Amino acid sequence: MPTVLIIDDNAAVGMALDVLFSLHDIGALRAASPEEGLDVLAREPVDLVIQDMNFSADTTSGEEGVALFKEIRKRHPDLPVILLTAWTHLDAAVDLVKAGAADYLPKPWNDDRLLATVTNLIELCQANRALTQRLQRERRARNELERQYDLRGLVWADPATERVLSLACQVSRADVPVLITGPNGTGKERIAEIIQANSSVREGPFVVLNCGALPAELIEAELFGADAGAYTGASKAREGKFEAADGGTLFLDEIGNLPLAGQMKLLRVLETGRFERLGSNRERQVKVRVISATNADLQAMIRAGTFREDLYYRLNLIELKLPALAARPGDILPLARGFLAPGKSLQPSAEAALQAHAWPGNVRELKNVMARANLLAQGEVIKPADLGLPVAPTGGAQEAEPDRDAIVQALARAGGVIAQAAGELGLSRQALYRRMERLGIARAG
Numbered sequence: 438m439p440t441v442l443i444i445d446d447n448a449a450v451g452m453a454l455d456v457l458f459s460l461h462d463i464g465a466l467r468a469a470s471p472e473e474g475l476d477v478l479a480r481e482p483v484d485l486v487i488q489d490m491n492f493s494a495d496t497t498s499g500e501e502g503v504a505l506f507k508e509i510r511k512r513h514p515d516l517p518v519i520l521l522t523a524w525t526h527l528d529a530a531v532d533l534v535k536a537g538a539a540d541y542l543p544k545p546w547n548d549d550r551l552l553a554t555v556t557n558l559i560e561l562c563q564a565n566r567a568l569t570q571r572l573q574r575e576r577r578a579r580n581e582l583e584r585q586y587d588l589r590g591l592v593w594a595d596p597a598t599e600r601v602l603s604l605a606c607q608v609s610r611a612d613v614p615v616l617i618t619g620p621n622g623t624g625k626e627r628i629a630e631i632i633q634a635n636s637s638v639r640e641g642p643f644v645v646l647n648c649g650a651l652p653a654e655l656i657e658a659e660l661f662g663a664d665a666g667a668y669t670g671a672s673k674a675r676e677g678k679f680e681a682a683d684g685g686t687l688f689l690d691e692i693g694n695l696p697l698a699g700q701m702k703l704l705r706v707l708e709t710g711r712f713e714r715l716g717s718n719r720e721r722q723v724k725v726r727v728i729s730a731t732n733a734d735l736q737a738m739i740r741a742g743t744f745r746e747d748l749y750y751r752l753n754l755i756e757l758k759l760p761a762l763a764a765r766p767g768d769i770l771p772l773a774r775g776f777l778a779p780g781k782s783l784q785p786s787a788e789a790a791l792q793a794h795a796w797p798g799n800v801r802e803l804k805n806v807m808a809r810a811n812l813l814a815q816g817e818v819i820k821p822a823d824l825g826l827p828v829a830p831t832g833g834a835q836e837a838e839p840d841r842d843a844i845v846q847a848l849a850r851a852g853g854v855i856a857q858a859a860g861e862l863g864l865s866r867q868a869l870y871r872r873m874e875r876l877g878i879a880r881a882g
Contacts, residue, residue, distance in 0.1 A: 438462060438463065438464045439463055439464065439484045439485075439559045439563065440463070440464040440465070440466060440481070440482065440483050440484055440485075441454075441458055441463055441464070441465050441466070441483070441484065441485045441486070441487060441555060441559075442465075442466045442467075442468065442474060442477055442478065442481075442483045442485070442486045442487070443455065443465055443466070443467045443468070443487050443488075444467075444468045444469075444470075444471065444473075444474035444486065444487070444488040444489060444505065445467075445468075445469070445487075445488070445489040445521065446469050446470060446489065446492045447489070448469070450489070450521070450544075451467040451469070454487065455467060457548055457551070457552070458555075461552060461556075463555065463556075463559070466481060466483065470492060471492060471501060471504070471505040471508070474486070474488065474505065474509075475505075475508060475509070475512070478509065478512065478513060478516075479512075483516065484517075484559045484562050484563065485516070485517050485518075485519065485539075485555060485558055485559055485562060486509060486516060486517070486518045486519070487518075487519045487521060487555075488502060488505055488506065488509075488518060488519075488520060488521065489502060489521050489522075490502030490503075490520055490521065490522045490529060490530060492505075499522070499529040499530070502520065502522075502529065502533075503529055503532075503533065506518055506520070506533050506536075506538060507536075510536070510537055515562075515565065515566075516562070517539040517558045517561070517562055518537075518538050518539055519538070519539055519540050519541065519542060519551075519554060519555070519558070520533060520534075520538055520540070520541040520542070521541075521542055521543075521544055521546065522541050522542070522543060522544065539554075539558050540554050540558075542554070557845075557878050560845055561845055561848055561849060561853070561878075564845050564846055564848075564849035565848075565849040565853075567849075568846075568849045568850060575596060575599065578599060578603070579599065582599075582602065582603060582606060585606070586606045586609070586631070586634075586635050587631070587634040587635055587639075588602070588606075588631055589627060589630050589631050589634055591624075591627060591631065592768070592771050592772050592775045593765075593767075593768050593771065593772075594767040594768055594770075594771045595765035595766065595767030595768045596767070597760050597764060597765040597767075598760075598765050598767075598768055601628065601757050601758065601759055601760075602628070602631070604755075604757060605628050605631055605632050605757055606631065606635055608632070608755045609631070609632045609633075609634075609635035609636050610635065610636060610637060611755075612636075612637060612638075612726055613754045613755055614707065614726070614727050614728070614729070614751065614752050614753070614754050614755070615629075615632060615728045615729075615754070615755045615756075615757060616692075616728075616729050616730070616731070616752050616753040616754075616755070616756045616757070617629060617728065617729070617730040617731075617756075617757045617759060618730070618731055618732070618735075618756060618757070618758050618759065619730075619732065619758060619759030619760065619761070620732050620761045620799055621732045621798075621799065621801070622762075622798050622799035622800055622801030622802060623759045623760070623761060623762065623799045623800060624759065624799075624800050625690070625730040625759055626645065626688065626690060626730070628757060628759060629643075629686070629688045629728045629730065630643065632686070632728055633685070633686040633688075633726075633728070636686065636726065638684060638685050638686060638726055640685075641682075641683075641684040641685025641686065642681060642682050642683075642684065642685035642686070643682075643685055643686050643688065644678050644681045644682035644685065644686070644687050644688065645688045645690065646659055646660065646678045646687065646688070646689055646690065647690045647691055648689055648690065648691045648692055648693075648694040648695045648699075649690070649691030649693075649694035650691075653696040653699075654668075656695060656696065656699050657698065657699050657702065657715060658675070658677065658715050659677060659678055660677050660678050660679060660699065660702070660703065661677040661679060661702065661706075661712050661713065661714055661715060662674070662675055662676050662677030662679075662680055662714040662715070663675050663677070663714050663715040663716055663717075664714050664715065664716040664717045665716075666716060668715065668716070674714070677712075677714065679706060679712060679723050679725055680721065680723060682723070682725045683723040683724060683725060684724060684725075685725065685726070686725070686726045686727075686728060687725050687726070687727050687728070688728050688729070688730070689703075689727060689728070689729040689730070690729075690730050690731075691730070691731060691732070691733075692729040692730065692731045692735075692752065693731040693732075693733030693735055693738060693744060694733075697743070697745065700744065700745045700748050701745065701748075703748060704745065704747060704748045704751060706723075706725075707727060707748075707751050707752070708751070710722055710723055710724060710725075711723075727752070729752050735749050735753075736749075761796070761799055762796040762799040762800055762802075762803065763795055763796050766792060768800075769791055769792055769796070769803065770783075770788055770791065770792065772800060772803055772804075773788075773791050773803060773807055776803065776804050776807035776808065776811075777807065777811065777819075778811040780817050781811055781814065781817055781818075781819055782817060782818055782819065783818075783819050784818050784819060784820050784821070785856070785857070785860045786820070786821050786860065787810075787819050787820055787821045787823070787824060788860065789821075789860045789861065789863055790821040790824055790826055791803075791806075791824065791826075792861065793863055794826050794827075806824055806825065806826065809823075809824070809825055810823040810824050810825070813825075838872060839862045839864070839872070841876045841878065843862065844858070844862065844869070844872065844873060844876065844878055845878065847861045847862050848878075855869060855870070
């Protein structure tokens with residue numbers, strides 16, 4: 438149950454508010470003086486404070502209320518405060534709202550307005566608190582990952598990425614095959630590098646072969662090597678990727694492009710560690726950890742007869758599914774800032790444009806967009822036009838407006854800063870204010 442602290446020296450006011458809140462499943466604590474109110478705040482968890490502006494019969498200046506508010510802000514800067522004020526204290530209350538008070542209400546108050554304001558502020562406070570706790574947990578988990586593992590300079594902030602990264606680090610020290618799946622451009626090779634960097638063969642070579650970049654007739658020679666004369670143009674013996682990766686890791690990108698003949702030979706190497714070069718009868722022995730990656734649906738390829746099921750299960754002892762960039766939006770801005778040229782920064786509206794884009798090309802597309810913006814930006818601040826992203830069409834059907842939950846969450850992430858929340862939601866400040874008013878969302882300062 439959310440809890441409100443009522444600080445008012447008028448017992449009748451405290452009782453009336455206590456009864457009102459109890460009827461709407463809101464708990465209430467009461468204090469008759471500023472000193473008692475601050476003492477309660479030091480002992481009890483509170484979601485919101487409602488305070489009077491005057492605590493002395495000798496003065497009507499509201500000075501006591503001003504002093505109390507400033508002390509609450511000093512000790513509890515994120516706690517929303519509603520001011521109850523007589524008309525003589527109105528100027529002081531307006532000044533305090535400018536200084537961060539959530540709202541002010543006149544005495545006598547309107548129950549419906551007070552309840553709506555309190556409910557909205559409590560939701561915002563709780564959402565902000567939950568977000569802060571989640572960010573703290575994520576920061577602790579991130580710090581622990583960075584402390585324990587070599588993450589190869591990876592930039593991330595989204596929980597979806599952290600889940601993949603955490604699992605990659607967990608399996609890195611086990612000498613088992615890993616299959617990394619996900620769309621092109623999501624960073625599968627970087628995850629493979631992290632596995633290698635934290636493995637028992639971290640001092641060994643890390644060899645990469647893109648199975649989709651070579652003609653089918655050359656892939657086997659690339660994998661296993663070839664003796665002189667093994668094929669037209671093979672004038673001398675050459676070492677294959679397995680030999681080059683001996684004692685380390687072989688990363689097979691686009692494994693779905695490996696032809697069936699190569700799949701059969703790869704399966705044998707994975708099972709025995711032995712192979713022959715093309716054109717040779719001499720068997721060679723290697724110890725190589727294989728990490729493979731694909732953007733293809735290997736299960737569908739198995740059904741179509743173009744990928745061996747036994748190889749799939751041999752490669753897929755551990756599968757890491759790397760989401761598309763659009764499915765991990767928390768990574769967009771950290772990555773974009775990481776791609777900025779020295780001295781460059783992003784205009785808030787440019788950040789909003791980056792977050793609104795669908796990113797069909799994933800991280801690779803984002804990197805290219807930022808490279809273009811670094812070159813074309815006039816001055817140190819990158820604007821939306823510098824990004825070269827498609828502009829959303831105007832006119833026609835009106836775009837769906839953010840709902841109440843989306844606005845409350847955006848406000849929580851922005852710490853109540855309207856301009857920042859509006860940028861995230863793709864609205865102007867005025868449009869967000871109007872939307873908040875229609876939905877009954879109170880301003881938090």
